[in-house]
Amino acid sequence: MLVLTRKPGESIRIGNDIELKVVSVEGDQVKxxxxxxxxxxxxxxxxxxxxxxxxxxxxxxxxxxxxLQAMKNLRKKK
Incomplete structure (x- = not known):
């Protein structure tokens, strides 16, 4: 696992298409x-x-x- 430290307003990129941005930190909650x-x-x-x-x-x-349906079909063929 990669662990990064970021501050509110900072972001990380995943590949070319995905960005995760720290919007805010309030107590033990990170948005x-x-x-x-x-x-x-x-x-x-x-x-x-x-x-x-x-x-x-x-x-x-x-x-x-x-x-179940396959078993029913086998019975019908006999």
Whole structure:
């Protein structure tokens, strides 16, 4: 992990297209501004994790449905 020190108003660049700017620091809270192309998804980590879990669950349910349908189709062929 790269750790950088920045003051309010300062920024860092990620590649050519992404800029993270420290907007303010208030107590133990840091406000960041993010400039990135619209094609880049940006989520807080807890939201990203919830989306990942939901997608994983949906994929497992879809796989279960597909397997059940395949088994039904095999029975019909016999």
């Amino acid at each position: 960041l501004g993010i400039n990135a192309p619209k094609s880049v998804d940006i989520h807080r980590s807890e939201i990203y994790e919830a989306i990942r879990k939901q997608n994983s669950q949906a994929a497992r349910e879809k796989l279960s449905e597909d397997l």
